[in-house]
Amino acid sequence: MSRVKRIAKELEECRQDTQSGVSLELNNENDLTHLTGYFKGPPGTPYEGGLFQVDINIPNEYPFKPPQMKFLTKIYHPNISSVTGAICLDILKDAWTPILTLKNSLISLQSLLQSPEPNDPQDAEVAKQYLSNKEGFVSTATYWTKIYAYTDSSSAAPGSAGGAVPGADAAVFGIDNEAVNQFENMGFPRDKTIQVLNRMGVKTLNVSNRSELENRVLEELLQECQ
Amino acid sequence: MKVNIVDWHGVATWHWKLASNDGKAGYVDELCGICRVPFDGTCPNCKFPGDDCPLVLGRGCIHNFHVHCILKWLEQEASKGLCPMCRQVFVHDPEDNPHSEEFEYLQQLEDGHRLLREKGETTYEE
Ligand SMILES: [Zn+2]
Ligand SMILES: [Zn+2]
Ligand SMILES: [Zn+2]
Numbered sequence: 384m385s386r387v388k389r390i391a392k393e394l395e396e397c398r399q400d401t402q403s404g405v406s407l408e409l410n411n412e413n414d415l416t417h418l419t420g421y422f423k424g425p426p427g428t429p430y431e432g433g434l435f436q437v438d439i440n441i442p443n444e445y446p447f448k449p450p451q452m453k454f455l456t457k458i459y460h461p462n463i464s465s466v467t468g469a470i471c472l473d474i475l476k477d478a479w480t481p482i483l484t485l486k487n488s489l490i491s492l493q494s495l496l497q498s499p500e501p502n503d504p505q506d507a508e509v510a511k512q513y514l515s516n517k518e519g520f521v522s523t524a525t526y527w528t529k530i531y532a533y534t535d536s537s538s539a540a541p542g543s544a545g546g547a548v549p550g551a552d553a554a555v556f557g558i559d560n561e562a563v564n565q566f567e568n569m570g571f572p573r574d575k576t577i578q579v580l581n582r583m584g585v586k587t588l589n590v591s592n593r594s595e596l597e598n599r600v601l602e603e604l605l606q607e608c609q
Numbered sequence: 610m611k612v613n614i615v616d617w618h619g620v621a622t623w624h625w626k627l628a629s630n631d632g633k634a635g636y637v638d639e640l641c642g643i644c645r646v647p648f649d650g651t652c653p654n655c656k657f658p659g660d661d662c663p664l665v666l667g668r669g670c671i672h673n674f675h676v677h678c679i680l681k682w683l684e685q686e687a688s689k690g691l692c693p694m695c696r697q698v699f700v701h702d703p704e705d706n707p708h709s710e711e712f713e714y715l716q717q718l719e720d721g722h723r724l725l726r727e728k729g730e731t732t733y734e735e
Contacts, residue, residue: 385644385653385681392645446643447685480693481682482642 386445390415390485397486405489407439416441419455420489424532425497429524430458433532437492438468439485449479450488457531459524459578461501461510470495471505508607512582519582526555526581530574553577559587565597571604579603624649625664625673642694643678652677660707665715668702670695676711683718690722698722 394415397407405422409415420437424430436455442448452475454468462471474483474491504510513520530552550560552573558580565588566576580586583603590596625648640646641664644653648664652675655662665676672694674682682688683699692699700719706712 388653389645444685447681448687477687479687480691480696481678482693 386441386443387415389446390441393484393486396484400486403486403490405486405493407485407489418485420452420485420492422489422493424528425493428496429521430460430496430528430532433458433528434534435492435496435532437489446481446483449475449483450485451475452488452492457527458496459509459520459527460496461499461504461506461513462495464506465509466506469505471500471503516582516584519584522556523578523581526552526577529555553580556581557586559589562586562588566600566604569601571608575607576604579607623659641675641678642672643674643682646675648673648675651675663707663709663711665701665706665712667692667697668700669697670699676715680711680715680718683715683722686725688722690719690726698726 394407394409397403397405405420408419408421410417410419418439418441420439422435422437424433424435433456435458437452438455440451442451452470454463454470457465457468459465463469470492472491472495475488499513501510501513509520512523550563553560553563556577558577562580562585563573563576567573579600583600585596585600588596639648641648641652646652649658651658651662654677655675663676664673665679666673670692672692674693679693679699682693683690690698701712701715703712703716
């Protein structure tokens with residue numbers, strides 16, 4: 384009972400507030416416990432221009448227990464699982480207090496996009512890249528924002544993917560489309576292939592030790608896709 | 610002109626007097642931070658404001674809550690016995706509050722968390 388009253392209040396407060404840049408919607412008019420949150424990627428980050436959707440599940444004990452949140456939009460970030468969207472953020476776990484609200488929590492997620500914590504990762508692979516190859520991290524994160532988080536209204540952005548131009552998604556990273564096609568034809572998902580090639584710094588397979596390089600990429604891909 | 614009063618109704622209003630820990634009276638905050646209802650209303654589980662749904666003031670900090678709200682929070686192990694607003698250890702002053710079941714229960718929860726903390730500290734040192 385107390386949960387329902389509070390959520391209703393929070394929704395109302397959030398609707399009236401047009402400043403914060405986050406919004407909340409009920410998935411179903413009659414159910415106050417399943418919501419979707421939306422916010423924009425912070426400017427000056429690889430997430431700029433993206434609109435991120437967060438799935439919100441409210442436990443019976445809310446607000447005494449934190450809301451369960453995960454990203455619905457695929458996102459490349461050390462503290463968010465690139466596979467499941469699970470989030471590693473202290474306030475959604477043991478640092479939760481009942482004075483926090485759904486709106487506060489979404490704003491905290493927005494700041495998490497601004498300031499990743501690679502030393503407390505949710506996605507170890509992404510965190511490793513963030514620490515060892517920042518440039519590669521930024522380009523993958525930017526690419527993911529473009530293909531997964533751009534909304535129709537923001538699709539004015541040039542070079543946005545969706546595969547309108549064949550190979551444009553690979554070209555964003557300066558990767559030879561032939562290289563991507565080769566692994567795609569072996570059955571690896573295109574996005575994973577581009578991600579792995581970018582992480583390894585491979586732009587083309589036309590090198591002297593081609594078969595050795597192919598094997599290295601293959602190994603990475605097998606690990607990535609297991 | 611002569612007026613005869615034939616009947617009258619008394620009307621009164623009241624507010625909780627919220628005190629900060631330096632003794633200065635005044636509203637520290639108008640809403641219970643836990644249920645987000647004004648202090649002059651009740652917690653979500655009560656019908657009648659006032660003595661049936663009393664407020665409690667933290668002694669270590671200056672934060673007020675409906676006693677029913679802070680009880681629910683302190684029942685959570687994850688609360689670690691801390692004030693939800695400032696994360697200091699939550700303690701109330703038994704002298705300043707009525708001796709009712711609720712406040713006895715509050716005392717129990719505060720003591721319980723203190724014991725847990727002490728136990729945690731010894732394991733940590735070992
Ligand atoms: Zn309350
Ligand atoms: Zn009450
Ligand atoms: Zn406090």
